Amino acid sequence: MTTYAVEATDLVKIFGKHRAVDGISLKVPKGIVYGFLGPNGAGKTTMIRMLATLLKPNEGHAKVMGYDLGKEADKVRHSISLTGQFASVDEELSGRENLIFISRLVGYSRKQAKLRADELLHAFQLEDVAKRQVKKYSGGMRRRIDIAASIVTSPELLFLDEPTTGLDPRSRNQVWDIVKALVKNGTTVFLTTQYLEEADQLADLIGVIDRGKLIAEGTSKELKSSIGAGSLTVHFDDSEELKKAQNIFISQFEQEPDINEQDISLTVMIKEHAKAAKAIGELANTNVQIKDFSMSQPSLDEVFLTLTGNVQDQEGGDSTNE
Amino acid sequence: MNKPSAIEEILTNRTRPKSPPAIQASATFAWRALLRIRYVPEQLFDVTVFPIIFLLMFTYLFGGAISGSTGEYLNFVLPGILVMTVSMITMYTGLDLNKDIEKGVFDRFRSLPIWQPSVLVGALLVDTLRYLIASTIMVTLGYILGFRPEAGFSGVIMGVVILLLFSFSLSWIWTMLGIIVRSEKALMGISMMFLFPLTFLSSVFVDPSTMPNWLQKFVDINPITFVVDAVRTLIHGTGTNGDVMIVIYISIALIAIFGPLTMYFFKNK
Numbered sequence: 001m002t003t004y005a006v007e008a009t010d011l012v013k014i015f016g017k018h019r020a021v022d023g024i025s026l027k028v029p030k031g032i033v034y035g036f037l038g039p040n041g042a043g044k045t046t047m048i049r050m051l052a053t054l055l056k057p058n059e060g061h062a063k064v065m066g067y068d069l070g071k072e073a074d075k076v077r078h079s080i081s082l083t084g085q086f087a088s089v090d091e092e093l094s095g096r097e098n099l100i101f102i103s104r105l106v107g108y109s110r111k112q113a114k115l116r117a118d119e120l121l122h123a124f125q126l127e128d129v130a131k132r133q134v135k136k137y138s139g140g141m142r143r144r145i146d147i148a149a150s151i152v153t154s155p156e157l158l159f160l161d162e163p164t165t166g167l168d169p170r171s172r173n174q175v176w177d178i179v180k181a182l183v184k185n186g187t188t189v190f191l192t193t194q195y196l197e198e199a200d201q202l203a204d205l206i207g208v209i210d211r212g213k214l215i216a217e218g219t220s221k222e223l224k225s226s227i228g229a230g231s232l233t234v235h236f237d238d239s240e241e242l243k244k245a246q247n248i249f250i251s252q253f254e255q256e257p258d259i260n261e262q263d264i265s266l267t268v269m270i271k272e273h274a275k276a277a278k279a280i281g282e283l284a285n286t287n288v289q290i291k292d293f294s295m296s297q298p299s300l301d302e303v304f305l306t307l308t309g310n311v312q313d314q315e316g317g318d319s320t321n322e
Numbered sequence: 323m324n325k326p327s328a329i330e331e332i333l334t335n336r337t338r339p340k341s342p343p344a345i346q347a348s349a350t351f352a353w354r355a356l357l358r359i360r361y362v363p364e365q366l367f368d369v370t371v372f373p374i375i376f377l378l379m380f381t382y383l384f385g386g387a388i389s390g391s392t393g394e395y396l397n398f399v400l401p402g403i404l405v406m407t408v409s410m411i412t413m414y415t416g417l418d419l420n421k422d423i424e425k426g427v428f429d430r431f432r433s434l435p436i437w438q439p440s441v442l443v444g445a446l447l448v449d450t451l452r453y454l455i456a457s458t459i460m461v462t463l464g465y466i467l468g469f470r471p472e473a474g475f476s477g478v479i480m481g482v483v484i485l486l487l488f489s490f491s492l493s494w495i496w497t498m499l500g501i502i503v504r505s506e507k508a509l510m511g512i513s514m515m516f517l518f519p520l521t522f523l524s525s526v527f528v529d530p531s532t533m534p535n536w537l538q539k540f541v542d543i544n545p546i547t548f549v550v551d552a553v554r555t556l557i558h559g560t561g562t563n564g565d566v567m568i569v570i571y572i573s574i575a576l577i578a579i580f581g582p583l584t585m586y587f588f589k590n591k
Contacts, residue, residue: 052433056590077435078338086426092358104350105434107339123328153338178329185333
């Protein structure tokens, strides 16, 4: 028995001259949600397509549910399900027909397939639109039928490629609930997302990918603490006081605080909370008048920025092409 | 919010049924193709209207000039136009597949533990049914216009069967191109580039012995000529096993070459 759902070693995928995935190694323990976080074009979809046996890696190898991706592709396919980013069901058919169709393909008899389709439609609250063509579904319904089609038989490992991109908050929450239910039932979920909040909310383990490389990995807590405990912001009534405080901060934190002239505020990144408390105390001791102060947890956004050193840009050329 | 629990309830089954045998998988894909036709019946336009237009057009356009009378020409040209029309229609197989692949649902098919060619075999089976519809319409219309097969009904059936075999085999070329060519327009261009000369520069419309020598050489090695000759001889009872065998060999060769190639590109796209 392996304890890992995915064990990838130095996977590389090259499209022309572009190294879409550039030497990624990762291990995903069974039974968790692994969040693969990165901007558009970072290589998330390419990675998922390799792990789901759709693309052959140029270099490296991987085991999925203990089976070798290259030599035992069929066994891998037995253990996984893939919900792609776009149209992972036939838009021309109705929701019910799609589910019967997939059920037949996984090996159910005609009668069982119909039963299974109706069960799924009921559980995913799609009974009302069961006979409507999928292309007439709303975004949220689309996503639900996509996922329903992926769990016709409960997969041991489910790949979800950007499951909530473009969904309204309510539909997004529904998808999140579905993911949580799946994991509770023992399915391992490997999802890609470009939303930090989503990784934060759902993923037990987060891998951050940028330009084809895995640049950080850890729980959301670990990732956040890797850049410190957060930040301290102090507001002042006038810039005189700000000047005095600035000097105190420099000696206390041994770093230059960010100054916001409009707000008349100072912000410093802090490593431990105790230090922040001490610095505030120091301001009071030296009679610096402060208006208010606030502490903030680092957001994954900040983590992302710190790690990649660049603003999350919307580079075109999404990795789904080819 | 009762939904998560509703979903948990249906997740109890963690063992998958056995993967379906190749035939069930192919039949399931064929079922999908039939459902799609039900939603968009216009898809049948090519197999219903093409045969009618082609037969009327060529019979009355060339009949008088070539055979002196349209009635006589019809007997000669119908088997030819039948082959031409159905061969032309095979091109749509590739076009449909090309559109289908672009949408991404193929990713799901390819990640399922099924006999992979069933995706394409299923679609091709339904296409063969489409070719049969086209053939039936053309022969029926021909009959109304005065076409009389010399080998009778059974000759026509045998002719159509051999044509369907050839068309099914030919479709693998378009299927392969449908997978590797990026746009529908490009695919259309490529298909036309081959189909037009191949169908016209053959024995479809006229007896090759009336052509200049160099053209005869091309016509004689054109696979369409072989198919036309086989169908024509079957329909008019002059057929020999040799004519038919050549078409069977061509068909087997087409599948043997383009089947694996198609699957290679399908798996490695």
